[in-house]
Amino acid sequence: MIVIKNNCVIDNPVFHIVGNNNKITFEENCHVGPDCSFWMEGNNVQITIGRHTTFTNSVHVNAQEDNMKIEIGEDCMFSNHIIVRTSDSHAIYSNDTNKRINLAKSIKIGNHVWIAPGSEVMKGVVVGDGCIIGSQTMVTKDVPANCLVVGRPAKVVKENIRWTREDVIFHKK
Numbered sequence: 001m002i003v004i005k006n007n008c009v010i011d012n013p014v015f016h017i018v019g020n021n022n023k024i025t026f027e028e029n030c031h032v033g034p035d036c037s038f039w040m041e042g043n044n045v046q047i048t049i050g051r052h053t054t055f056t057n058s059v060h061v062n063a064q065e066d067n068m069k070i071e072i073g074e075d076c077m078f079s080n081h082i083i084v085r086t087s088d089s090h091a092i093y094s095n096d097t098n099k100r101i102n103l104a105k106s107i108k109i110g111n112h113v114w115i116a117p118g119s120e121v122m123k124g125v126v127v128g129d130g131c132i133i134g135s136q137t138m139v140t141k142d143v144p145a146n147c148l149v150v151g152r153p154a155k156v157v158k159e160n161i162r163w164t165r166e167d168v169i170f171h172k173k
Contacts, residue, residue, distance in 0.1 A: 008032075019043045019066075027074070033057040042066040050074035050111065058082075064089060065104035073111035073129065077165065083120045084109075110145065114163050132163055 002017075003025040004010060010026065014037040017024075022040040024047040026032070031054040038047060039062040046069045047061055053076040063070045064087035072084075087104035094101050105124030109115075113127050116135040121127065128145030138152040148158040 005030075011036075013037055016040070019045060022046070025049065027051040027053075031055065032059075033080075037061070039063065042068060045069070046071075048072065050076065054078065055082075056080045060084070062086065063106075068104050069106040069108075071106075071108045073109055073113065075112045076109060077114045079115060079117040079119075079135075081118050082115050085120075086123045088123070112163075130162055132161065 001023045002015060005026060005028045007028055008026050008030045010032045011034045013032055016039040018041045020043045022045040024038055024040065026049045028051045030049050033056045035058040036055050037060045040047060041064045043066045045063045047063050048071050050073045052074055053072055055078040057080045059078045059082045061070055062085040068086040070084060070086060084107060086107055088102045091100050092102040093099065107121060107123065107125050109121065109127045110129035112129055113131045115133045118136040119133050120138045122140050125139050126142045127139065128143055130146040131143050132148045133139060134148060134150035137150050137154045139149065139154045143149050146161055147156045148161050149156050
């Protein structure tokens with residue numbers, strides 16, 4: 001099921017939904033630019049996009065495997081060529097135990113998070129409110145609130161920060 005609430009602008013994304021009882025919700029005033037994709041593979045999969053969240057272009061949100069969730073908070077800003085995914089897509093097993101070692105894990109991105117171009121948010125991550133994920137960053141571990149993280153893997157480089165949507169290119173003082 002796809003739910004698009006009031007005042008959303010959705011620019012022809014790809015929806016790939018395989019399984020039963022899956023739901024994606026775009027809360028009020030979301031903006032999804034071109035070439036974005038939203039994949040749900042499995043049963044009881046949920047993707048929730050909070051109010052006033054924006055995706056520039058080429059953002060891929062992928063919730064795979066049963067009971068997975070991707071929760072994106074309010075007023076988040078996604079740049080371009082970003083990947084958010086709950087699974088590796090293929091199983092990896094231990095030769096010693098014959099047990100799968102790369103289980104899928106849900107993702108939660110807090111409110112007012114800015115994700116810069118080319119970044120990836122991987123399975124099991126919780127990103128705190130007010131964070132900035134710098135360009136080309138791969139987030140594999142939780143990020144505390146109000147931090148700037150950069151690198152592959154992500155490392156906190158600034159704490160106690162805040163950001164605005166103010167456009168500094170055209171802003172006149």
